Amino acid sequence: MQQKDVLPMKPEPAEKRAATTAPLNITGSEAVIRSLIAEGVETIFGYPGGAIMPIYDALYDFQDQIHHILVRHEQGATHAAQGYARTSGKTGVVFATSGPGATNLVTGLADAYMDSTPMVCITGQVAAALLGTDAFQETDVIGITMPITKWNIQVTRPEDIPGAIAKAFYIAGSGRPGPVLVDITKNAQAAKFDFKYEKCDYIRSYRPVPVMDKNAVAEAAELINGAKRPYILCGHGVLLAGAEKDLIALAEKASIPVASTLLGLSAVPVDHPLYVGYLGMHGNYAPNIKTNECDVLIAVGMRFDDRITGDVSQYASQAKVVHIEIDAAEINKIIKADVAVHADAKTALEALLGLVKPAKHDEWIQGFREADKQEEEKVTRKELYPTEGGLKMAEVVRLISERTEGKAVLVTDVGQHQMIASRYYRFKDPNTNITSGGMGTMGFALPASMGAKVGTPEKEVVAVIGDGCFQMTLQELGTIYQSEIGVKIVILNNNFLGMVRQWQQLFFDKRYSSTEMVNPDFVQIAKGFFIPGRKVTDRADIAAAVDEMISHKGAYLLEVVVEKEDNVFPMVPAGAPISHIRLE
Amino acid sequence: MQKEYTVTVYTEDRIGITNRITVIFTRRGINITSLTTAETEIPGVYKFIITVLSEKTKLEKIVGQIERLIEIHRAFVHEEDEVVYQELALYKISTKALQNGNIEQLIRENNARILTLTDEYFVLEKTGHQQELIDLQAKLAPYGLIEYSKSGRVAIVKWSRRFHDHLKELSALRPDNLKEAQYGNAEVSAEEESI
Numbered sequence: 211m212q213q214k215d216v217l218p219m220k221p222e223p224a225e226k227r228a229a230t231t232a233p234l235n236i237t238g239s240e241a242v243i244r245s246l247i248a249e250g251v252e253t254i255f256g257y258p259g260g261a262i263m264p265i266y267d268a269l270y271d272f273q274d275q276i277h278h279i280l281v282r283h284e285q286g287a288t289h290a291a292q293g294y295a296r297t298s299g300k301t302g303v304v305f306a307t308s309g310p311g312a313t314n315l316v317t318g319l320a321d322a323y324m325d326s327t328p329m330v331c332i333t334g335q336v337a338a339a340l341l342g343t344d345a346f347q348e349t350d351v352i353g354i355t356m357p358i359t360k361w362n363i364q365v366t367r368p369e370d371i372p373g374a375i376a377k378a379f380y381i382a383g384s385g386r387p388g389p390v391l392v393d394i395t396k397n398a399q400a401a402k403f404d405f406k407y408e409k410c411d412y413i414r415s416y417r418p419v420p421v422m423d424k425n426a427v428a429e430a431a432e433l434i435n436g437a438k439r440p441y442i443l444c445g446h447g448v449l450l451a452g453a454e455k456d457l458i459a460l461a462e463k464a465s466i467p468v469a470s471t472l473l474g475l476s477a478v479p480v481d482h483p484l485y486v487g488y489l490g491m492h493g494n495y496a497p498n499i500k501t502n503e504c505d506v507l508i509a510v511g512m513r514f515d516d517r518i519t520g521d522v523s524q525y526a527s528q529a530k531v532v533h534i535e536i537d538a539a540e541i542n543k544i545i546k547a548d549v550a551v552h553a554d555a556k557t558a559l560e561a562l563l564g565l566v567k568p569a570k571h572d573e574w575i576q577g578f579r580e581a582d583k584q585e586e587e588k589v590t591r592k593e594l595y596p597t598e599g600g601l602k603m604a605e606v607v608r609l610i611s612e613r614t615e616g617k618a619v620l621v622t623d624v625g626q627h628q629m630i631a632s633r634y635y636r637f638k639d640p641n642t643n644i645t646s647g648g649m650g651t652m653g654f655a656l657p658a659s660m661g662a663k664v665g666t667p668e669k670e671v672v673a674v675i676g677d678g679c680f681q682m683t684l685q686e687l688g689t690i691y692q693s694e695i696g697v698k699i700v701i702l703n704n705n706f707l708g709m710v711r712q713w714q715q716l717f718f719d720k721r722y723s724s725t726e727m728v729n730p731d732f733v734q735i736a737k738g739f740f741i742p743g744r745k746v747t748d749r750a751d752i753a754a755a756v757d758e759m760i761s762h763k764g765a766y767l768l769e770v771v772v773e774k775e776d777n778v779f780p781m782v783p784a785g786a787p788i789s790h791i792r793l794e
Numbered sequence: 795m796q797k798e799y800t801v802t803v804y805t806e807d808r809i810g811i812t813n814r815i816t817v818i819f820t821r822r823g824i825n826i827t828s829l830t831t832a833e834t835e836i837p838g839v840y841k842f843i844i845t846v847l848s849e850k851t852k853l854e855k856i857v858g859q860i861e862r863l864i865e866i867h868r869a870f871v872h873e874e875d876e877v878v879y880q881e882l883a884l885y886k887i888s889t890k891a892l893q894n895g896n897i898e899q900l901i902r903e904n905n906a907r908i909l910t911l912t913d914e915y916f917v918l919e920k921t922g923h924q925q926e927l928i929d930l931q932a933k934l935a936p937y938g939l940i941e942y943s944k945s946g947r948v949a950i951v952k953w954s955r956r957f958h959d960h961l962k963e964l965s966a967l968r969p970d971n972l973k974e975a976q977y978g979n980a981e982v983s984a985e986e987e988s989i
Contacts (some may be wrong), residue, residue, distance in 0.1 A: 352810060357817050361864045365808075381864055414967045415806050417865045539858035 259307025288318020348762015
């Protein structure tokens with residue numbers, strides 16, 4: 211791997227050439243870095259290796275312009291780039307080497323693809339002459355990542371580098387965002403050419419901004435104006451389009467209750483009077499059952515995931531469906547739209563707002579509040595304010611939410627703790643919920659929280675992680691220490707893979723097959739990475755511990771030992787109609 | 795209900811595009827029964843003609859997912875009566891069979907023609923719909939059929955005028971910023987430069 215001697219000679223310092231007039235005669239590697247700078251990239255998450263060494267060498271001269279964060283595993287780089295993209299609104303950038311470096315990106319690429327996160331991954335590749343020969347650390351990363359990237363390309367000549375990178379950023383960030391991979395062979399990195407950078411804003415076969423059909427908007431408005439029980443579902447597309455205010459304005463104008471998908475959380479403040487809660491398998495009771503009572507369902511920037519619909523044949527079949535969606539492939543994919551508005555959420559909501567008439571639906575909204583009472587009585591109260599038994603995940607989340615006033619960026623992993631945190635954290639500001647939704651990638655939160663913090667250093671970033679998830683990517687504590695990333699890590703430890711155990715209890719006769727965990731001392735592990743921490747097992751200590759964590763400057767790990775065999779309710783059994791939601 | 799459909803896909807000329815398209819069928823467990831691809835009358839725009847046994851609702855969703863790919867212009871799913879189509883088959887038969895008078899009649903009746911003739915074998919060509927080609931194969935079998943090879947489908951869409959006008963407009967546009975670089979054409983034409 212350490213083959214420094216076979217690298218081309220180090221280019222002369224960049225400052226020297228910066229004065230020369232364009233085009234610059236530089237190596238492909240330097241072109242990569244200059245292209246990234248031209249795209250406004252400030253942060254890269256990456257890990258070097260043989261086939262990407264020339265690019266890392268070129269990076270050496272630009273350390274004052276681009277901050278490279280050395281992760282501990284390439285998967286961590288992808289999740290960090292996702293966290294960065296989701297808080298900063300910029301495209302996350304990842305560097306990795308060929309072969310295993312490239313294959314380690316697969317999980318993060320798939321996650322970013324499912325959750326529409328703009329990301330550009332640049333991988334090194336063996337020299338073009340060696341392609342297809344099973345060379346050392348050669349892998350067909352283009353073939354491997356084809357179904358999990360929005361676009362990918364292999365570049366074998368230096369003169370293709372600027373064009374490929376320009377296209378990559380254009381594709382990643384436009385339309386429905388997604389991950390893009392650019393694979394650059396070592397010879398292309400080493401050879402010199404005349405560099406000139408032009409941003410890409412056009413590809414003739416790609417139409418990222420749909421032409422909105424005004425008639426469809428008028429039809430949608432007509433449906434909404436005639437509705438007795440209208441209901442808005444707010445998805446990730448609202449955040450991606452920056453349409454939170456437009457959505458709230460529409461809801462307020464026509465007095466329409468708004469529920470959120472998992473990835474749509476934080477678009478509407480939890481304390482907004484029209485916000486009725488969170489949808490899905492472990493979402494709130496009212497928003498789920500009311501889906502099957504509304505007469506007009508207005509789905510904005512969401513894709514009717516099976517965790518939201520349950521049994522599709524019994525989902526909102528009484529309602530007229532208005533689907534506002536930028537990706538044409540999502541329209542009519544799962545739920546047939548009576549009116550489809552193929553547009554960016556902001557464009558569509560702005561147009562709708564002018565056509566929708568003021569209305570009141572007090573009785574309909576009151577119905578949500580009454581259903582809330584049932585959830586409150588059967589679930590929420592004893593979850594949030596328990597007085598006996600072991601610590602509850604929900605009370606920990608409640609304390610974090612109170613101490614951060616709902617203003618922290620909440621990064622969650624996957625499982626029971628994710629559902630609990632999403633249910634009980636009281637989001638105030640947009641883009642403060644970072645989680646792995648579509649893919650459900652365990653191990654997402656710790657690296658994603660690093661990127662989230664780098665993307666919004668001014669905000670408190672709290673990662674809520676299960677004991678199982680934490681052990682999938684805990685090596686990133688090394689990155690947190692080395693790069694001094696001040697994230698707050700909360701491990702909700704129930705010594706179980708809790709969600710799987712819950713399903714085993716409910717659907718597999720309590721046969722707890724391979725779900726009980728014998729865990730290490732997490733505080734000691736953090737200590738090994740020079741990160742302070744504390745373990746809490748008693749209810750009496752938890753408030754002080756959360757305070758200590760929040761007031762600590764820099765990274766901190768709080769392990770909370772919670773009730774071992776708690777279940778998340780409400781719950782819609784997989785594949786059942788949402789009306790079969792169980793409160794206990 | 796499952797039946798045979800023709801799917802047409804209009805693409806940019808880019809390495810790996812076949813893979814990108816076929817993998818979308820693979821994900822849903824649909825077997826592609828034939829695939830033909832060639833450049834259209836618009837330079838740089840390729841047309842894929844894919845036949846599959848499936849359901850229309852499923853295929854409409856697949857076509858949506860194909861169109862989502864960056865280098866795809868459009869994709870369509872066609873019922874049988876929306877397209878004029880042909881397939882082509884070649885049949886290699888032992889020359890000895892020509893001594894049997896019936897085979898010449900068979901060739902004539904089926905509008906087949908002899909492409910090449912050697913001492914050892916001759917090759918017949920026939921165009922038509924799949925079933926006709928298969929039927930002829932069965933009829934030729936007793937005469938000592940050595941080899942049979944059938945093409946995928948070529949198809950013309952009956953309502954294609956407006957779309958092809960749109961494609962012609964596209965041809966006036968520069969493909970994209972990688973086009974010349976990737977194919978090593980050093981010169982960019984004056985026409986392209988002006989756009």
